[in-house]
Amino acid sequence: MRTMAIILASMLLLVVATQPLTAVAAPPASAYRIVLPRRALGAGEHVDLKLEPPAPPGVRVSFAITVGAMGFGLDPPTYRAPYVIPPGSSPAKVTAGFSAQGMRVGVSAEIELLPASAPGTEDCLGPGQSFSSVWGDIEPGYTPLDQLPQLVRSVEPEYPRSAFVRGIEDTIHVRALICRSGRVLDAYALSSYRDTGANAQPIERDPKLVEAAVAAVRQYVFSPGIVAGQPVAVWINTAVAFRR
Numbered sequence: 001m002r003t004m005a006i007i008l009a010s011m012l013l014l015v016v017a018t019q020p021l022t023a024v025a026a027p028p029a030s031a032y033r034i035v036l037p038r039r040a041l042g043a044g045e046h047v048d049l050k051l052e053p054p055a056p057p058g059v060r061v062s063f064a065i066t067v068g069a070m071g072f073g074l075d076p077p078t079y080r081a082p083y084v085i086p087p088g089s090s091p092a093k094v095t096a097g098f099s100a101q102g103m104r105v106g107v108s109a110e111i112e113l114l115p116a117s118a119p120g121t122e123d124c125l126g127p128g129q130s131f132s133s134v135w136g137d138i139e140p141g142y143t144p145l146d147q148l149p150q151l152v153r154s155v156e157p158e159y160p161r162s163a164f165v166r167g168i169e170d171t172i173h174v175r176a177l178i179c180r181s182g183r184v185l186d187a188y189a190l191s192s193y194r195d196t197g198a199n200a201q202p203i204e205r206d207p208k209l210v211e212a213a214v215a216a217v218r219q220y221v222f223s224p225g226i227v228a229g230q231p232v233a234v235w236i237n238t239a240v241a242f243r244r
Contacts, residue, residue: 026101027053034096034109041081041092041111044118044136044186049077051096051107059100060201066093066108067134076191079111080136083124083185087115089133118186124179126224126232136186138177138233147226149178149236157216157240160208164244168206171241172213180224180231187217190237213240 035050055061063077079094091110098105121131130139176187189210192203217238224231 026056026103029103029105032096032105032107034094034107036094036109036111039112040114041079042114042118043081043085043116043121044083045081046136046188047079047081047111049074049079049094049096055098055105056100058201059098061096061098063094063096065135066095071095072135076189078188080186080188081111081113082133082135083118083121083131084133085113085115085117086133089113089115092135120179120183120185123181124177124185124233126180126227127230129233136177138235143225143227143232143234145225145227145232145234146229147223149182149222149225149234151220151222151238152182153221155216155219157212157242159242160206160212163206163209163242167244168209169243170205170209171239172205172210173237173239174213174217175235175237176217176220177233177235178222178224179233182222182224184218184220184222185233187214189214209242213242216240 031053033052035052037047041047049063051061061077063074064071065074065079066072074094077096079092081092082089091112093108093110095106095108097107125131125138128140129143131137132139173190173192174187175190177185179185189205194201194203217240220238222236225234225236226232
Protein backbone atom coordinates (compact mmCIF):
# COMPACT_ATOMS: atom_id res chain seq x y z
CA MET A 1 0.00 0.00 0.00
CA ARG A 2 2.85 2.36 0.91
CA THR A 3 4.60 1.49 -2.37
CA MET A 4 1.41 2.26 -4.33
CA ALA A 5 1.08 5.68 -2.61
CA ILE A 6 4.67 6.55 -3.50
CA ILE A 7 4.06 5.55 -7.13
CA LEU A 8 0.86 7.65 -7.33
CA ALA A 9 2.63 10.64 -5.74
CA SER A 10 5.50 10.30 -8.21
CA MET A 11 3.06 10.17 -11.14
CA LEU A 12 1.29 13.29 -9.84
CA LEU A 13 4.60 15.16 -9.57
CA LEU A 14 5.47 14.10 -13.11
CA VAL A 15 2.14 15.39 -14.44
CA VAL A 16 2.57 18.72 -12.62
CA ALA A 17 6.17 19.09 -13.76
CA THR A 18 5.27 18.52 -17.39
CA GLN A 19 2.46 21.10 -17.43
CA PRO A 20 3.52 24.30 -19.26
CA LEU A 21 4.09 27.27 -16.94
CA THR A 22 1.77 30.20 -17.55
CA ALA A 23 3.90 33.33 -18.02
CA VAL A 24 2.51 36.82 -17.64
CA ALA A 25 3.30 38.35 -21.00
CA ALA A 26 4.45 41.95 -21.14
CA PRO A 27 2.41 44.25 -23.39
CA PRO A 28 3.81 44.62 -26.91
CA ALA A 29 6.01 47.64 -27.50
CA SER A 30 3.31 49.20 -29.66
CA ALA A 31 0.89 49.21 -26.69
CA TYR A 32 2.83 51.85 -24.71
CA ARG A 33 2.07 55.55 -24.85
CA ILE A 34 2.98 58.73 -22.97
CA VAL A 35 0.06 60.16 -21.04
CA LEU A 36 -0.30 63.92 -21.53
CA PRO A 37 -2.97 66.52 -20.74
CA ARG A 38 -5.41 67.23 -23.55
CA ARG A 39 -4.59 70.91 -23.60
CA ALA A 40 -1.76 73.21 -24.54
CA LEU A 41 0.68 74.32 -21.84
CA GLY A 42 1.20 77.95 -20.94
CA ALA A 43 4.52 79.62 -20.16
CA GLY A 44 6.25 78.15 -17.09
CA GLU A 45 3.71 75.35 -16.59
CA HIS A 46 4.79 71.87 -15.51
CA VAL A 47 3.37 68.54 -16.61
CA ASP A 48 4.30 65.15 -15.12
CA LEU A 49 5.00 62.48 -17.73
CA LYS A 50 3.68 58.95 -17.27
CA LEU A 51 3.91 55.79 -19.33
CA GLU A 52 0.83 53.61 -19.83
CA PRO A 53 0.72 50.75 -19.24
CA PRO A 54 3.48 51.00 -16.60
CA ALA A 55 6.86 49.49 -17.44
CA PRO A 56 7.58 45.98 -16.09
CA PRO A 57 8.51 45.88 -12.38
CA GLY A 58 12.10 46.87 -11.67
CA VAL A 59 12.55 48.66 -14.99
CA ARG A 60 13.46 52.33 -15.03
CA VAL A 61 11.91 54.44 -17.78
CA SER A 62 14.04 57.23 -19.24
CA PHE A 63 12.18 60.35 -20.30
CA ALA A 64 13.73 63.03 -22.48
CA ILE A 65 12.91 66.04 -24.59
CA THR A 66 14.24 65.92 -28.13
CA VAL A 67 15.41 68.88 -30.19
CA GLY A 68 16.33 67.88 -33.70
CA ALA A 69 18.76 64.98 -33.35
CA MET A 70 19.59 65.81 -29.71
CA GLY A 71 17.91 64.59 -26.55
CA PHE A 72 18.02 66.00 -23.02
CA GLY A 73 17.07 63.81 -20.07
CA LEU A 74 14.12 64.79 -17.89
CA ASP A 75 14.68 63.89 -14.25
CA PRO A 76 12.25 63.94 -12.55
CA PRO A 77 10.01 62.93 -15.49
CA THR A 78 8.42 66.36 -15.66
CA TYR A 79 8.31 68.66 -18.66
CA ARG A 80 8.70 72.34 -17.76
CA ALA A 81 7.39 74.66 -20.45
CA PRO A 82 9.59 77.64 -21.42
CA TYR A 83 9.06 80.85 -19.44
CA VAL A 84 8.75 82.77 -22.69
CA ILE A 85 6.89 81.08 -25.57
CA PRO A 86 7.08 83.13 -28.79
CA PRO A 87 4.21 82.96 -31.30
CA GLY A 88 4.77 80.21 -33.84
CA SER A 89 6.76 78.02 -31.45
CA SER A 90 6.95 74.35 -32.39
CA PRO A 91 5.38 71.73 -30.10
CA ALA A 92 7.69 70.15 -27.51
CA LYS A 93 8.56 66.55 -28.41
CA VAL A 94 9.03 64.26 -25.41
CA THR A 95 10.19 60.65 -25.55
CA ALA A 96 10.24 57.66 -23.21
CA GLY A 97 12.07 54.39 -23.52
CA PHE A 98 13.37 51.29 -21.77
CA SER A 99 14.70 47.84 -22.61
CA ALA A 100 13.41 44.79 -20.76
CA GLN A 101 11.99 41.28 -21.19
CA GLY A 102 13.43 40.90 -24.64
CA MET A 103 11.88 44.06 -26.06
CA ARG A 104 12.90 47.63 -26.65
CA VAL A 105 10.31 50.34 -26.11
CA GLY A 106 10.55 53.85 -27.50
CA VAL A 107 7.57 56.17 -27.74
CA SER A 108 7.18 59.89 -28.31
CA ALA A 109 4.51 62.55 -28.02
CA GLU A 110 4.13 66.24 -28.72
CA ILE A 111 3.00 68.93 -26.28
CA GLU A 112 1.35 72.01 -27.72
CA LEU A 113 2.57 75.31 -26.27
CA LEU A 114 0.61 78.54 -25.84
CA PRO A 115 2.46 81.77 -26.71
CA ALA A 116 2.90 83.79 -23.51
CA SER A 117 5.38 84.87 -20.84
CA ALA A 118 5.41 83.78 -17.20
CA PRO A 119 5.09 86.66 -14.71
CA GLY A 120 8.47 87.91 -13.53
CA THR A 121 10.46 86.86 -16.59
CA GLU A 122 10.88 90.41 -17.87
CA ASP A 123 13.22 91.38 -15.02
CA CYS A 124 14.74 88.01 -14.20
CA LEU A 125 17.76 87.62 -16.48
CA GLY A 126 21.11 89.35 -16.30
CA PRO A 127 23.48 90.44 -19.09
CA GLY A 128 24.03 87.82 -21.79
CA GLN A 129 21.30 85.52 -20.48
CA SER A 130 18.11 84.38 -22.18
CA PHE A 131 15.44 81.75 -21.61
CA SER A 132 15.51 78.49 -23.52
CA SER A 133 12.84 78.27 -26.22
CA VAL A 134 12.67 74.50 -25.71
CA TRP A 135 11.96 74.01 -22.01
CA GLY A 136 12.23 75.71 -18.61
CA ASP A 137 15.90 76.63 -18.44
CA ILE A 138 18.25 79.55 -18.88
CA GLU A 139 20.93 80.04 -21.52
CA PRO A 140 23.82 79.76 -21.21
CA GLY A 141 22.99 76.77 -19.03
CA TYR A 142 26.20 77.12 -17.02
CA THR A 143 27.34 80.50 -15.72
CA PRO A 144 30.66 80.74 -13.84
CA LEU A 145 29.60 82.75 -10.83
CA ASP A 146 31.83 85.16 -8.92
CA GLN A 147 29.34 85.06 -6.04
CA LEU A 148 26.72 82.44 -5.25
CA PRO A 149 23.18 83.40 -4.22
CA GLN A 150 22.78 83.64 -0.45
CA LEU A 151 19.56 82.94 1.43
CA VAL A 152 18.14 86.17 2.84
CA ARG A 153 14.70 85.03 4.00
CA SER A 154 13.34 81.51 4.36
CA VAL A 155 9.79 80.36 5.02
CA GLU A 156 8.92 77.58 7.44
CA PRO A 157 7.23 74.83 5.41
CA GLU A 158 3.73 73.80 6.35
CA TYR A 159 4.02 70.28 7.79
CA PRO A 160 1.14 68.32 6.21
CA ARG A 161 -1.01 66.93 9.01
CA SER A 162 -1.40 63.59 7.20
CA ALA A 163 2.38 63.12 7.28
CA PHE A 164 2.81 64.53 10.79
CA VAL A 165 0.30 62.20 12.47
CA ARG A 166 1.89 59.20 10.74
CA GLY A 167 5.31 60.23 12.01
CA ILE A 168 6.76 60.69 8.52
CA GLU A 169 10.02 62.64 8.52
CA ASP A 170 12.05 63.43 5.42
CA THR A 171 14.34 65.91 3.71
CA ILE A 172 13.16 67.12 0.31
CA HIS A 173 15.79 68.44 -2.07
CA VAL A 174 14.49 71.29 -4.22
CA ARG A 175 15.98 72.99 -7.26
CA ALA A 176 15.11 76.67 -7.59
CA LEU A 177 15.66 79.31 -10.27
CA ILE A 178 16.87 82.51 -8.59
CA CYS A 179 16.30 85.71 -10.56
CA ARG A 180 18.67 88.68 -10.50
CA SER A 181 16.11 90.32 -8.20
CA GLY A 182 16.64 87.49 -5.69
CA ARG A 183 13.10 86.16 -6.03
CA VAL A 184 12.39 82.54 -6.96
CA LEU A 185 10.88 82.27 -10.42
CA ASP A 186 10.45 78.48 -10.33
CA ALA A 187 11.15 75.43 -8.16
CA TYR A 188 10.72 71.68 -8.31
CA ALA A 189 11.67 68.64 -6.23
CA LEU A 190 14.69 66.59 -7.27
CA SER A 191 14.56 62.82 -7.58
CA SER A 192 16.72 60.50 -5.49
CA TYR A 193 17.48 56.85 -6.16
CA ARG A 194 18.43 53.59 -4.47
CA ASP A 195 21.56 52.09 -6.02
CA THR A 196 23.01 53.49 -9.21
CA GLY A 197 23.18 52.72 -12.91
CA ALA A 198 20.75 50.24 -14.45
CA ASN A 199 19.52 49.09 -11.01
CA ALA A 200 18.64 52.59 -9.82
CA GLN A 201 15.12 52.79 -8.45
CA PRO A 202 13.45 56.07 -7.47
CA ILE A 203 12.79 56.64 -3.78
CA GLU A 204 9.13 57.39 -3.22
CA ARG A 205 8.44 60.59 -1.31
CA ASP A 206 5.22 61.62 0.38
CA PRO A 207 3.60 63.86 -2.27
CA LYS A 208 2.23 66.21 0.40
CA LEU A 209 5.72 66.76 1.80
CA VAL A 210 7.07 67.41 -1.70
CA GLU A 211 4.29 69.90 -2.39
CA ALA A 212 4.87 71.70 0.93
CA ALA A 213 8.64 71.88 0.38
CA VAL A 214 8.33 73.36 -3.11
CA ALA A 215 5.69 75.84 -1.93
CA ALA A 216 8.00 77.04 0.83
CA VAL A 217 11.04 77.45 -1.43
CA ARG A 218 8.99 79.48 -3.91
CA GLN A 219 8.63 82.08 -1.15
CA TYR A 220 12.34 82.25 -0.29
CA VAL A 221 14.32 85.41 -0.99
CA PHE A 222 18.01 85.34 -1.94
CA SER A 223 20.78 87.72 -2.77
CA PRO A 224 21.37 87.16 -6.51
CA GLY A 225 24.26 85.37 -8.15
CA ILE A 226 26.94 87.80 -9.38
CA VAL A 227 29.07 87.66 -12.53
CA ALA A 228 31.51 90.51 -13.28
CA GLY A 229 29.67 92.69 -10.79
CA GLN A 230 26.27 92.10 -12.44
CA PRO A 231 23.35 90.09 -10.98
CA VAL A 232 22.33 87.08 -13.07
CA ALA A 233 19.76 84.29 -12.92
CA VAL A 234 20.98 80.88 -11.76
CA TRP A 235 19.66 77.52 -10.60
CA ILE A 236 20.56 76.40 -7.07
CA ASN A 237 19.77 73.35 -4.92
CA THR A 238 18.41 73.64 -1.40
CA ALA A 239 17.03 71.19 1.16
CA VAL A 240 13.81 71.41 3.19
CA ALA A 241 13.68 69.21 6.31
CA PHE A 242 10.51 67.91 7.96
CA ARG A 243 11.18 66.80 11.52
CA ARG A 244 8.69 66.22 14.30
